[in-house]
Amino acid sequence: LLAKALHVPLKKLYYHVNLLEEHGLIRVSSTRVVSGIIEKQYQVTAYRISVSRKLLANDGTDGDAAEGVEALLSFLLGHTESEIRKSFQAGLINPASTKLSQDGIVLGRNWLRLTPQQAQELSDQMFDVLLAFARQQAPADDSNSRYYEVLQGFYPVVAPPAATSEHDLSHDAP
Numbered sequence: 001l002l003a004k005a006l007h008v009p010l011k012k013l014y015y016h017v018n019l020l021e022e023h024g025l026i027r028v029s030s031t032r033v034v035s036g037i038i039e040k041q042y043q044v045t046a047y048r049i050s051v052s053r054k055l056l057a058n059d060g061t062d063g064d065a066a067e068g069v070e071a072l073l074s075f076l077l078g079h080t081e082s083e084i085r086k087s088f089q090a091g092l093i094n095p096a097s098t099k100l101s102q103d104g105i106v107l108g109r110n111w112l113r114l115t116p117q118q119a120q121e122l123s124d125q126m127f128d129v130l131l132a133f134a135r136q137q138a139p140a141d142d143s144n145s146r147y148y149e150v151l152q153g154f155y156p157v158v159a160p161p162a163a164t165s166e167h168d169l170s171h172d173a174p
Helices: 003-008 012-022 065-089 116-135
Strands: 026-034 038-045
Touching: 003 012, 012 038, 026 065
Parallel strands: none
Antiparallel strands: 026 038
16 A cells, blocks of 8 residues: 555565664554464654754765755655645645634745845744744643644745846745
């Protein structure tokens, strides 16, 4: 089933599953015998993992930085897409609403024309806000609370060709 969903040969899937188990990213949660073959069920060992920035370094020893960035983006954005899809399927998100208090979803992209100092200041302030809220999280036994995922991306981009004024640089705002 998994090999079919991932469009990979079964032999290749076994190899990668064994690697994940060997490195402690998954573990066997149960086994059963089906037609004389041991069937294993796995579970992840951690809900979240982080990618080291060392993997993105291009010092000639850690591989190609472009491959590292591609892997990071694939992991990060793929995980985000998966979480949003699960939330839709679970009925946690009403796509017609843009208010989080009404099970809405807030997504957007913005282009801002800033100096490097302004960009750093904005990034620092965004981080400070996230840290402040992380410190005041609702108690686990609060039945009125739920988990929210925040995706923060902040990076320089090539100006869009149609950007002719300050107003034109802000698109897809939440």
